[in-house]
Amino acid sequence: MTVDGSPSSPPARIVHLEDVQVRFGTGKDAFLALDRTNLTVHPGDFVAMVGPSGCGKSTILKLVAGLLRPTEGNVFLAGREVGAKQIGIGMAFQNPTMLPWLTIRENIMLPLKIVSPYAETFRRDKHTLFRDRAEALLSKVGLVGFGDRRPWELSGGMLQRASLCRALIHSPKLLMLDEPFGALDQFTREELWSILQDLWMDTRPTVFLVTHDLREAAFLASRILVMSARPGRVTEDRAVAFARPRTLETSFEPDFAALTNDLRRMIAEARRG
Numbered sequence: 001m002t003v004d005g006s007p008s009s010p011p012a013r014i015v016h017l018e019d020v021q022v023r024f025g026t027g028k029d030a031f032l033a034l035d036r037t038n039l040t041v042h043p044g045d046f047v048a049m050v051g052p053s054g055c056g057k058s059t060i061l062k063l064v065a066g067l068l069r070p071t072e073g074n075v076f077l078a079g080r081e082v083g084a085k086q087i088g089i090g091m092a093f094q095n096p097t098m099l100p101w102l103t104i105r106e107n108i109m110l111p112l113k114i115v116s117p118y119a120e121t122f123r124r125d126k127h128t129l130f131r132d133r134a135e136a137l138l139s140k141v142g143l144v145g146f147g148d149r150r151p152w153e154l155s156g157g158m159l160q161r162a163s164l165c166r167a168l169i170h171s172p173k174l175l176m177l178d179e180p181f182g183a184l185d186q187f188t189r190e191e192l193w194s195i196l197q198d199l200w201m202d203t204r205p206t207v208f209l210v211t212h213d214l215r216e217a218a219f220l221a222s223r224i225l226v227m228s229a230r231p232g233r234v235t236e237d238r239a240v241a242f243a244r245p246r247t248l249e250t251s252f253e254p255d256f257a258a259l260t261n262d263l264r265r266m267i268a269e270a271r272r273g
């Protein structure tokens, strides 16, 4: 019950994994990639996943995105089995692949051509609503004036900014980020942390971020999942309460350093164990 006596309802959950296992290969080559995993994520959570290489972080992303079926167990999205209901998902990866024959703006608007319900009205609204939305995102990531350029004219960091715009153009409820800044230099990466934090604070999509950078996880996430070595399991689910917006100064504070040291120790143990 709530304080006013009305019945309390449990918080909505956007992602729910129930006793999920993933096995790859067949016969003597079969192996367990993801061990029995239970996970509940609420709308607006910013979840970072860290752990030893090959522990199953990307596998969890693929399960949630509906790109992979579990061998055992169930994956629910917004209360329905994954795939049963359309819910907007945006994605960005380490390599921000863009179609070279399209401009940056056209690349950013690509999901609108494909993702329902935008695809149906795309032709009609292309030059008004959607174009404005693309310009607003370009401006938020510091790429004003680059919409008409071709991908080869931009640096790696600029392409990754454009890739964030593309992931967000259709206002997805879920944003899946697989090491999006992994190939960038430290300065560009830190700049993009702040940009991503601002974008997330604007509309609060639920985010899954896979990263090997523990400072990045601590800077961005509201919750960090630490995984064991393969077969992966979630061994720690840590809330991150630093006030927002976080700044680079936040990342030099003692609590921040203590958190990243804890994470480093847990992953070192997982690698040994």
Ligand SMILES: Nc1ncnc2c1ncn2[C@@H]1O[C@H](COP(=O)(O)OP(=O)(O)OP(=O)(O)O)[C@@H](O)[C@H]1O
Binding pocket: 024, 025, 033, 052, 053, 054, 055, 056, 057, 058, 059, 060, 210, 230
């Ligand atoms: N389609 C597949 N077929 C066979 N094995 C796979 C497949 N996808 C992933 N694997 C294996 O499953 C394990 C988990 O892979 P996954 O990519 O989820 O790990 P990860 O934690 O994201 O790794 P990294 O941190 O190195 O990117 C790895 O051993 C990987 O080689």
